[in-house]
Structures are given as structure tokens and as C-alpha cells.
Amino acid sequence: MQASMGTGDRVEFRILGPLEVRHAGATVPLGGPRPRALLAALLLRANEVVTTPYLIEAIWETPPACPESNLRTYVAGLRQRLHRAGRHDARLTTEAGGYLFRVAPGELDIEIFSGLVERARQARAAADLAGAARHYRDALRLWRGKPLDGLPLGPRLWAALAHLEERRLSAVEQHAEVRSALGEHDAVIDELRCLVVEYPLREKLWARLMGALVETGRAAEALTVFQDARRVLREELGTEPGDALQILHRRILRRSVSNRPPAEPATQATPRAEPTTVPRQLPPDVRGFAGRAGELRQLDAVLTADPGEGAAAAAVCAVSGTAGVGKTTLALHWAHRVADRFPDGQLYVNLRGFDPTESPMDPAQAVRSFLEALGVPPQRVPTQPDGQVSLYRSLLAGRRVLVVLDNARDAAQVRPLLPGAPGCAAVVTSRTDLSALVATEGAHLLTLDVLAADEARTVLSRRIGPGRVDAEPDAVDEIVARCAGLPLALAVVAARATVDPRKPLAALAAELREAAGSLDMFEGPDEATDIRAVLSWSYRTLSDPAARLFRLLGLHTGPDLTASAAASLAGVPVPAARRLVTELSRAHLVTEHLPGRYAMHDLLRAHATELVATTDTAAERDAALRRLLDHYLHTAHAADRLLEPHRDPLPLEDPPPDVVVTAHADPRQAMRWFRAERRSLLAAVDQAAALGLHRYAYRLPWTLVTFLDRQGHWPEYLATQQVALRAARRLGDREGQARAHRFIANALGRLGQEDAAERHSYRALRLYAELGDLVGQARTRRTLSWSAGQRGRHDEALHHSTRALELFRAAGHRSGEARALNAVGWYHALRHDHEAALAHCARALDLHRELGSRDGEASTLDSIGYIHHRLGDHRRATECYRQALVIYRELGDRNGEAETLARLGDTYHDAAELPAARDAWHQALRIFEEIHHADADTVRARLRALDVDAGRRTGGPAAGTRRGDADRSPLVRPVGLNG
Numbered sequence: 001m002q003a004s005m006g007t008g009d010r011v012e013f014r015i016l017g018p019l020e021v022r023h024a025g026a027t028v029p030l031g032g033p034r035p036r037a038l039l040a041a042l043l044l045r046a047n048e049v050v051t052t053p054y055l056i057e058a059i060w061e062t063p064p065a066c067p068e069s070n071l072r073t074y075v076a077g078l079r080q081r082l083h084r085a086g087r088h089d090a091r092l093t094t095e096a097g098g099y100l101f102r103v104a105p106g107e108l109d110i111e112i113f114s115g116l117v118e119r120a121r122q123a124r125a126a127a128d129l130a131g132a133a134r135h136y137r138d139a140l141r142l143w144r145g146k147p148l149d150g151l152p153l154g155p156r157l158w159a160a161l162a163h164l165e166e167r168r169l170s171a172v173e174q175h176a177e178v179r180s181a182l183g184e185h186d187a188v189i190d191e192l193r194c195l196v197v198e199y200p201l202r203e204k205l206w207a208r209l210m211g212a213l214v215e216t217g218r219a220a221e222a223l224t225v226f227q228d229a230r231r232v233l234r235e236e237l238g239t240e241p242g243d244a245l246q247i248l249h250r251r252i253l254r255r256s257v258s259n260r261p262p263a264e265p266a267t268q269a270t271p272r273a274e275p276t277t278v279p280r281q282l283p284p285d286v287r288g289f290a291g292r293a294g295e296l297r298q299l300d301a302v303l304t305a306d307p308g309e310g311a312a313a314a315a316v317c318a319v320s321g322t323a324g325v326g327k328t329t330l331a332l333h334w335a336h337r338v339a340d341r342f343p344d345g346q347l348y349v350n351l352r353g354f355d356p357t358e359s360p361m362d363p364a365q366a367v368r369s370f371l372e373a374l375g376v377p378p379q380r381v382p383t384q385p386d387g388q389v390s391l392y393r394s395l396l397a398g399r400r401v402l403v404v405l406d407n408a409r410d411a412a413q414v415r416p417l418l419p420g421a422p423g424c425a426a427v428v429t430s431r432t433d434l435s436a437l438v439a440t441e442g443a444h445l446l447t448l449d450v451l452a453a454d455e456a457r458t459v460l461s462r463r464i465g466p467g468r469v470d471a472e473p474d475a476v477d478e479i480v481a482r483c484a485g486l487p488l489a490l491a492v493v494a495a496r497a498t499v500d501p502r503k504p505l506a507a508l509a510a511e512l513r514e515a516a517g518s519l520d521m522f523e524g525p526d527e528a529t530d531i532r533a534v535l536s537w538s539y540r541t542l543s544d545p546a547a548r549l550f551r552l553l554g555l556h557t558g559p560d561l562t563a564s565a566a567a568s569l570a571g572v573p574v575p576a577a578r579r580l581v582t583e584l585s586r587a588h589l590v591t592e593h594l595p596g597r598y599a600m601h602d603l604l605r606a607h608a609t610e611l612v613a614t615t616d617t618a619a620e621r622d623a624a625l626r627r628l629l630d631h632y633l634h635t636a637h638a639a640d641r642l643l644e645p646h647r648d649p650l651p652l653e654d655p656p657p658d659v660v661v662t663a664h665a666d667p668r669q670a671m672r673w674f675r676a677e678r679r680s681l682l683a684a685v686d687q688a689a690a691l692g693l694h695r696y697a698y699r700l701p702w703t704l705v706t707f708l709d710r711q712g713h714w715p716e717y718l719a720t721q722q723v724a725l726r727a728a729r730r731l732g733d734r735e736g737q738a739r740a741h742r743f744i745a746n747a748l749g750r751l752g753q754e755d756a757a758e759r760h761s762y763r764a765l766r767l768y769a770e771l772g773d774l775v776g777q778a779r780t781r782r783t784l785s786w787s788a789g790q791r792g793r794h795d796e797a798l799h800h801s802t803r804a805l806e807l808f809r810a811a812g813h814r815s816g817e818a819r820a821l822n823a824v825g826w827y828h829a830l831r832h833d834h835e836a837a838l839a840h841c842a843r844a845l846d847l848h849r850e851l852g853s854r855d856g857e858a859s860t861l862d863s864i865g866y867i868h869h870r871l872g873d874h875r876r877a878t879e880c881y882r883q884a885l886v887i888y889r890e891l892g893d894r895n896g897e898a899e900t901l902a903r904l905g906d907t908y909h910d911a912a913e914l915p916a917a918r919d920a921w922h923q924a925l926r927i928f929e930e931i932h933h934a935d936a937d938t939v940r941a942r943l944r945a946l947d948v949d950a951g952r953r954t955g956g957p958a959a960g961t962r963r964g965d966a967d968r969s970p971l972v973r974p975v976g977l978n979g
Helices: 033-044 052-059 067-084 109-125 129-141 155-181 185-198 203-215 219-237 243-253 293-303 327-337 363-373 385-396 411-417 436-441 453-464 466-471 473-482 487-499 505-514 532-540 544-555 563-570 574-586 602-615 618-643 667-690 694-711 714-731 734-750 754-771 774-790 794-811 814-830 834-851 854-870 874-891 894-910 914-930 936-944 946-955
Strands: 012-014 020-023 049-051 092-095 098-101 315-320 346-350 402-408 425-430 444-447 591-594 597-599
Touching: 012 109, 033 052, 033 067, 033 098, 033 155, 049 052, 052 067, 052 098, 052 155, 067 092, 109 129, 109 155, 129 155, 155 185, 155 203, 155 914, 185 203, 185 219, 203 219, 203 243, 219 243, 219 385, 293 315, 293 327, 293 425, 293 444, 315 327, 315 436, 327 402, 327 425, 346 363, 363 385, 363 411, 402 411, 411 425, 411 436, 453 466, 453 473, 453 487, 466 473, 466 505, 473 487, 473 505, 487 505, 487 574, 532 544, 544 563, 544 574, 544 602, 544 618, 563 574, 563 618, 574 591, 574 597, 618 667, 618 694, 667 694, 667 714, 694 714, 694 734, 714 734, 734 754, 734 774, 754 774, 774 794, 774 814, 794 814, 814 834, 814 854, 834 854, 854 874, 854 894, 874 894, 894 914, 894 936, 914 936, 914 946, 936 946
Parallel strands: 315 425, 315 444, 346 402, 402 425
Antiparallel strands: 012 020, 049 098, 092 098, 591 597
């Protein structure tokens, strides 16, 4: 189709710097920032269909209400601009599921860059070092600055930006190595000295610099460089240099340095830094902020000053003061004000140091949440807390990130969360003295006092209007005095005055005077600092339904909740619940910290918990909590049915009529709901277990299995199923125990604990056998089969799969039979019995199609494609893989799509269709990188080996006769284990 674009349509598309399109020497106007970001996303995946969900995540960090409509508008605008500039309409076309932007060879700078790097590698392999240096130089000259500079970037484009920078840096390293081999040591040394400052954790750069120094007779300087590298790595990562640097160092000491640094070992001692995203975690700024000018100047002086050459650590400021004094408000207001000075992101966590209902957050939990925000997939997080902290600090090294640690308990809770490198900054808030951080971390202390009277008046004026404040100065003075200058109290009073603008401020002052009292847990040194009167008074002004909901919110242990959850908690319809939470929000008793999600300050949560315990009966509290748990249970069950429709449903009674079950239109909506509610669902599991509500403690974990497994949250998968197992035992539910053992085995298998997984599998198998449950036995055999296959015990895996097939057939379970047939065929294939493999998979395919199981059909087509590949029938293998790809794309299954693309690349490779293999592997790698798949490195290695493989083919056997690559272990995920 590219051929339809004539030579007059040739343009230059430039993304290696600010986005630019040029034609006939002139720049083509592209419109506003968002359409430009859309074009960038399309160019990064030129000549392939880009799905609408991908584009939405590429150009919006927070999508608008109807992003698809906006997207269509931007596409139409781009087409018009390209058409007016003389471009052919075939450039940007609408395809099934997305859009396709076509470019011709030589038009897109990133493709030119890739081609030049490829030519450089080929020249180097042919010992043409001068030619390699020339190609690397030409490739790097294409970079005009920071790619995509000035564009609004969503998560997808941020990930693409990080990938582009990594490719540039790899080329820089290779160029330096080639030039060093050509004897250009002095120029290379100067460049490498700059690069190790910019990228201090890349050991290859340090090694290149040491090698170049030795080649010029400067061994002493090389040894000094090693000590510099060692100091940086120990300070930043807490580790010694890796084997490559250590070996080079010893060679220099022995004065026997080779011309090139040793190759990197397969295993590095240094923790691997993951590709990062740019987190924007700051909660919203507070409207009506006033005063604190001196404190803001102190924060500016401490935290945003240039770190300078002598700086050894991140700047840290600890803000302390009494409850409600506005520590968090000040920290967040300042953070928003200077956010642009920390372009690599802002991290935020509430450490719950003084939460009345929950224990302080463990620092390890906070570190894991930061790693998740920085884009590290769960399966790549180190298991030990020290390793997690090291990875966290390595990700921040060389970046400018602001870290806000709110509501800390003490210095020990804070220390692991502080960034280690200069350029970053941390602001900590706490109700206690954090002077211990001064001695150990060089922190600056800022003690926050109550607002001065004039500042408090300004707060009220900005919140309720200067006219009312000026009209009743005496009443305002009394309100300020009664609130003791506490910003929280002032905000609550201002909210009340705003809700009822006709009420005189004098009446508000009188009510405050009469409402004497205190929050026992938050008493100040004298009556003037007691804020219970303000909170109690605000609560009493609520309507009866809103007051009841406020109390019941004290029963919710999750971090936030939706209107639907609130409706179930209160036993009211969702529209009524929305009105009630709006009333609470206007009274500043809850905060809508994310669209549609409501949270409570810890003081307010304490007040609600206190009130519900003293106002509502035990029966009322129990009924409300059960309604909330039913909401989560039934909504999660319905969402799980969308994610895995052929999973045997959990027998549930109909929900009570006053429980809201959130409906989801499709699997994508269901997955989004699970992601948003994950922490609340996990909290609900723990709460049900703690209160002895064993049926919920068993059933809720069942609903989370598919979600936690597909998202890679395997530690949580394991923990929740351990809760389920204990609950099933207390209920005397032997079937539930068997199911929990099986799920625990699945989770342990994902975590690499195969021995423990096998023990739980056999316990499940024994229980199912005692119960006479054929389907349960069959599913457990499938688990045992997968576990054996992971260990390479294919005979054992085939035995278990065959037994599973027999049991499914005996039970009349056709969906299970289809999956077992596929598994039997798969393990026959791995045992080289291709005829039996093909027969079983063919029957599986027919049955999946009869049942309408699209995911099973795709998985089986993938298996059949692999079998044909092993048989040397590359054409039929390709056909099967392409059919599987159509289904995976239809289902939006990016993981399945990528794995099949990887195997399709294998088939093309063995058929000597190297360009097609490269294309398939590139597509697979792009998806693997997007979803943080562990097999990305495997595909990357296959791409790197492509040139070597092509060289072998030049003098090797004819295409189609080589079996080496076909014998590789395939990239296959288990299907249907979580039924």
C-alpha cells in the first residue's frame, strides 16, 4: 500500500528531537500539542495498526470523559493538514480497531537511525571499524535534542521516550568503543568523562573510560576512575562494582590490560534498573491557601537550591507540628508550586503514622508502592526489603524527583524512603520531632506553628468571600480564636459558612462557643488547640442521612471508596449516596482525591470511627459492614466472569436488595475496576478475616484470582488464598480447602516455589478425591502438569495432562476437556510426537469453536502453529499463528498477541524469511516492553542474534532443514489453571 504514495508525497518525519514534519524544505504545520502527540504516537509505530486504547494512553495522562471522540477529531485534523500540504490521503487510514500511519523508506528519522546502527554493527562484524564509526556518527547526528520535547505525554509515550533514550545511549557506547579501537583515545576520554557524570550507574561507561585511559598510558588515572565508580555504586546502590569492572581493575593492577574491556557477565551484581515512568502522585492543591510566606521561602531555600558539585545527597526538609496545623497543606501547596522544577516526577505517600484505626505503614510497603509508580512490574521487584530500597534509589539516581512523605511516625519509618542522590528532594511531615534526621541525613527542620490572626482571617476571606468577613469583624475574630489558628478547623468552619450563606457569622461564632469539647486522641497543650468542637459541630449540621453515612465510613478500612460502595454501606440507592457524599465533601468531611473516589483525613476517620461505635448499635454496624462486603464480593464476581467467562462460577446467593452491584460493559471495564479497587479489595479480605466473617474471607479471594494472576500480583494472590484456606478450614468446607490449596499451588508456581506448589497440589488432589470431585481433580492435574512442564519434565507433564483429560471427560466438563486436549497435544509436541500432538490439538480446536471459547481457540491455534513449525511446515505454522493473532487482538489480549508474535518470528526465522522475522520480533518486543513482560529480554536476544544467524545460513544447510531454533523452549503461558 505504500507504493500508492508517489514521490511527490515524500516527506521527512522527525521525532528524534522536537516533533517536526518537513516537505520541500518547509515545515508542515501540525496543530496544537495534543494532535502533535497523536502523530508522534503513530510515527513510533509506523506502518502498523495502532489501537485506540493505546493512543488514548499515549496522549493523555488522565483521559477526558469521551477520549474516542477527541481522538477522531485529532485524526481528522491531521488528515486535513497533511492533505493541504500535498500529502496523499493514504497516509493516515482508519483500520479495524485503530489507525494506520504509513511512511515510506527513508522518511522517518528513527527508522533511518535504526538502519545506520544496523549498518554500523555489520561493518564492525566485518572488521571495518572506520565504516562502523562513520555509520554510528551519522546515526547520532540525527538526534536534534530531547525526543517529543514539548508534547503532552501519556504513559505509553513516556515509556516510548525512555526506550528511545536507551537506544541512543547504547549507540553512544558502541561508537565510543569503536573510536577507542581506532586510537581516538583523547576525544573518547573527554566524552566518556561527561557520560559517566550523566549516567553514573552504567558500569559499561566506567569500563570504557578505564580502558581508554590505559590505552594512553594513564593507568593511574584509570585506577582512580575505578575508585570513583566504586564509591558511586556503593553510595547509590549499596553494592560493589560488577564482575566486568572488577576483572578490568585487576588486569590494570597486573598491567595486562587488553585492548577492550571484558564482556559483561551474564549475571551482574548491580541491581537492574527498570524502565521508569514519570509519576504524578501529588494530591490536589487546597483552594484558598493563605499565609505561610516565611515557611514557603524556607522550603524553597532548602529543597530547590542547585545541588552544586559538592552535594552528596538529596535535600531533605522535615515539617513538624501539631495535628491539624496544616503540615500536609503546606507541603502539597509548595510541591505543586515547584513541580516543574522536578520534571522526572513527584511521588507521594501517606505513611499513616498517627492513624487511629490502622497501624503505621511499613516502609517496605511504601517502597513497593513507589516502585510500582515508577513502572517496575511486580515480578521484577526484589524479594528482600534492602534490595527494594536499592532499586528505588537507583531509579532516582541522576533524576530530579520530588518525594513527599506525609504523616510519618518517626525517623526510622522515613529513612528507607529518602532518595540518595543529589538533584532529588524530599519533604516529610510528622506530628513528632524528627531531629534524628538532622544528625544522620542532614535534614533541615521546619516547625510549623498555628496561623497568625491576620493569616487566619485571609484564609476565611478567600474561602467565604471578603464581603462577609469585612462585614462582621468581631465574629471573625472570635471564629479565629475558637479555631486557634488551625487551618483544618478554619476550613471546616468556612465550609459551613459557604453551605449556608444567609447565616450570620456571629451565629457561627456562638455555636462554636457553645460546642466545647475535644478529640481525646488529639488534645493540645491547652483548650485553644482542641478541634473536636469544630468537627463535632460540623457533623451535627449534616442532614440525618449524611451524618449516618459519615459514621458508617468509619467501618471502611480501604484507602478510599466510590459512591457505589458508599451506597451499599448505607443501604441507599447510588444517586442518594452521591448526594450524601457531595454534602460531606462540601463540609470538608471527605475529599474527592480522584474523580469519583472519596477519602478521609485521619482525624476525620477517627471521628467517624468514634461516632459509629457510640451511636449505632452492634447489629446496625454488622449489617452495614456485610452490605459493604457484599458489594465488593458480588461486583468482583461479576467482573471476574467478564475476564474469564468459561471459569466455573462461584455459587453465591443473590445480593440483598440494598446492596449495589456495579455493572461492567466489557472485560476492559472490569479490569479497570479491579485496578482501581485493588487495595480496597485486599483490605476487605483482611477485615473479613479479622472479624471472623469466614464466608467473605473465603469467597472474596476467589473473585480476585484471575485479576491478580493476569496482572502479576502473585504475592497478593498467594496471601489472599492463604486467608481463604484458613477461612475454609474454620467453616469445615473441604471443597473450599481443596480449591484454596490448588490456587496456592498456582501462586507458588508463579513465584518459582515449585516444591511448595507441588505439596499444595497433592493436598488439593487428595481432598478432591475424597470428595469425589472429578472436575477438581482434573484442574489439579492441570496444575501439576504445568508445574512439571516448567521444570522440563515433559513425560510427567503429559501424564498429568492425560489424566486431567480423562477426568474432565468422565465429569462431562467440555470446556475443561478442550483445555486438557490442548495441553496433551502441547506436551506431545515437546516430546517430539508430532502426529499425536496434532491430533489432540485439532480436537481441542473443534471443541473450543463449538463452545465459543475464543481465548481457548487462540491458544490452541498457537499450539498447532508450533507443531507445524516443528514439522518444518512453515507456511501452515504461519497461517495458524496469524489466525491466533486475529483473535488475541479482537480480545485485547496483548500478552497472548506478543507471545504468538514471538513464535511467528521464530517460524519466519527458520524459513529464512529474516525481514519478516525481524518485523514479528520487533512487534512482540514492543508489546512485551509495554506490559513489562519478563520475556522481553529473550526476544531482544533473538533480534541481536539475527545477524549471526544470517551469517550461519550463508554457508549452512538449506532453509527449512535446521532444527536448532525450533527446539527452543517456547514462550507459553498456562491457560485455564484458575478455574
